[in-house]
Each structure stands twice: as C-alpha cells, then as structure tokens.
Amino acid sequence: MIWEVFRQEQAGEYHTHCGNVHAPDREMAKQFAAVQHGRRKPTNSLWVVPRDEVGEITGDDVAFGGTTDKSYRWATTYRTTGADASEVVESESEQADAEQGRGDD
Template sequence: MIWEVFRQERPGEYHAHCGNVHAPDRELARQFAAIQHGRRKPTNSLWVVPRDEIGEIDAEDVAFGGTTDKSYRWATTYSTAGADASEVAESEDDQADAEQRRGES
C-alpha cells in the first residue's frame, strides 16, 4: 500500500507534500515516513495518509476560475471624469502635491 507523506518544517506553517512510502499498515508507514522524510530536514510534524484516501478535483471535474482582473480594488482604475469620482481626483492631486514637496526638500 502507498502512503503519501506531508511535512511541516516549523509550527504554524503549512504541511507540504514531500513524497510517499510503501508499507502494509499505518504504523509501519509512520515509521518509514519518519526515517525517510523526517530526518533529512528540520521537521515539526508529518502527516501520513493512504493514497486511496486522497481525493482529487481537476479542471475536467469543475470549472475553476473567477476573475483574474482585480483592478477594481484600486481607486486609480476608475475614471475621474464623473462627479462621483471627485474624491479620487482630490486624493490623486494631494498625492502629487506631497510628492512634489518631498522632491523640493
């Protein structure tokens, strides 16, 4: 049976896949994982999981995505021509004035 091994280097970090071990039961898989993957680098903990228990979702199963254009998060993306954007224009003017004053000193 194949067991996948995930390693955490320091407390609080994510576990990352570091390889697998072949073992007939959970206890031997844990021992093999500790020997093969836990002693090579600093290790805080190991997760040892049967490969059959790991589920996969790929692009054929579901459409991943969403918008990759996140420019809507920035005020500078919006047009300052409208009356609704007057605060943005004032803020940009204030920033330009501050940069100019910094350059003069």
C-alpha cells in the same frame, strides 16, 4: 499500500505534500515517513494518509476560478491614490503573484 506524506517544517506552518511511502499499516507508514522524509529537511511533524483516502479534483474536471473574466475581484484592478496600509499592500502583492501563477492577463 501507498501512504501520502505531508511534512510541516516548523510548528504553526502548513503540512505540505512531500512524497509517499509503501507500508503495510499506519504505524509502519509513520516510521518509513520519518526515515525517508523527516531526516534531512527540517521537520516538525509528518502526516501520513492512505492514498485511497485522498480525493482529487483537477483542472480537467472543473474550471478553477471559473470561466469568465473576474478581474473585478482582484485588488490589482483598482487604481486608488495615496499610500496603502502595509497589510493591504501585502494582500495586493499576494494577489498579483496568484494572478501570474494562474496565467491571467
């Protein structure tokens, strides 16, 4: 049985997928995950999830973000003047990164 493994590096951070292990049950999966994924990289917590229990949807199944031009929903579209609050600047820069990652113009 295959178990997908998610590692959280520090308390409060997100568990992110880091690989999988072969194990007959949940307890063994946890032990194998600790050995294979928890030893070298910083690890606060690991989740193991049976692969069959993971639902997946991909870009082939659905158009993530839609099929039309949605530039109106990004901060980067609006040209305002004067210094912005730091959290607005941060949000806009995260949006600009996401825009690049999605490959939008």
